[in-house]
Amino acid sequence: MISDTMRDALNEQIAMEGYASFYYLSMASWSDNEGLEGCAQYFQRQSAEEHSHMLRIFDYLSEVDSKAIVPAIAQPPADFDNIQEVFQKTYAHEQKVTESINKLVELAHQENDFTTRNFLDWYVAEQREEEALVRTILDKIRLIGNGPMSLYYIDKEIEAVNAAELKAAASEAA
Numbered sequence: 695m696i697s698d699t700m701r702d703a704l705n706e707q708i709a710m711e712g713y714a715s716f717y718y719l720s721m722a723s724w725s726d727n728e729g730l731e732g733c734a735q736y737f738q739r740q741s742a743e744e745h746s747h748m749l750r751i752f753d754y755l756s757e758v759d760s761k762a763i764v765p766a767i768a769q770p771p772a773d774f775d776n777i778q779e780v781f782q783k784t785y786a787h788e789q790k791v792t793e794s795i796n797k798l799v800e801l802a803h804q805e806n807d808f809t810t811r812n813f814l815d816w817y818v819a820e821q822r823e824e825e826a827l828v829r830t831i832l833d834k835i836r837l838i839g840n841g842p843m844s845l846y847y848i849d850k851e852i853e854a855v856n857a858a859e860l861k862a863a864a865s866e867a868a
């Protein structure tokens with residue numbers, strides 16, 4: 695059994711992961727509308743991943759005999775200036791999530807709640823990987839620049855990222 699404070703904090707994290715899922719879905723829609731197929735697929739996949747992060751906490755709360763609350767999700771922004779801005783906002787959002795996970799870890803320590811501390815390790819590693827991936831994408835966008843063909847090449851780069859991520863997921867599942 696976990697404390698009520700920890701239960702509430704984990705439910706706030708559920709809401710945050712749910713919002714991230716909708717936020718990335720909105721970015722997928724914007725990308726699709728701009729003809730950026732690779733980016734649209736990338737954000738669709740990220741959205742599904744965030745949904746699974748939310749469910750992981752749901753399952754954990756059930757496992758420790760606590761209660762998960764289904765959150766109200768605010769409508770995310772639907773319009774962006776350009777693809778660079780979309781990834782910059784993604785990065786900023788991931789940093790916010792990392793900060794929130796770190797606060798949960800801190801709370802688990804304060805409460806000597808080693809079960810939750812252990813559960814959160816997965817999120818700590820996941821956030822490190824996600825931040826690194828988005829930083830790599832932002833670097834590529836900076837290198838490609840704003841030339842006339844840049845959107846085409848950026849989208850191709852994101853397609854390559856998608857293929858690599860799918861391959862990694864398949865080998866993890868095997």
Ligand code: OFO
Nearest residue numbers: 714744747791824
């Ligand atoms: Fe939920 O992993 Fe990022 O936000």
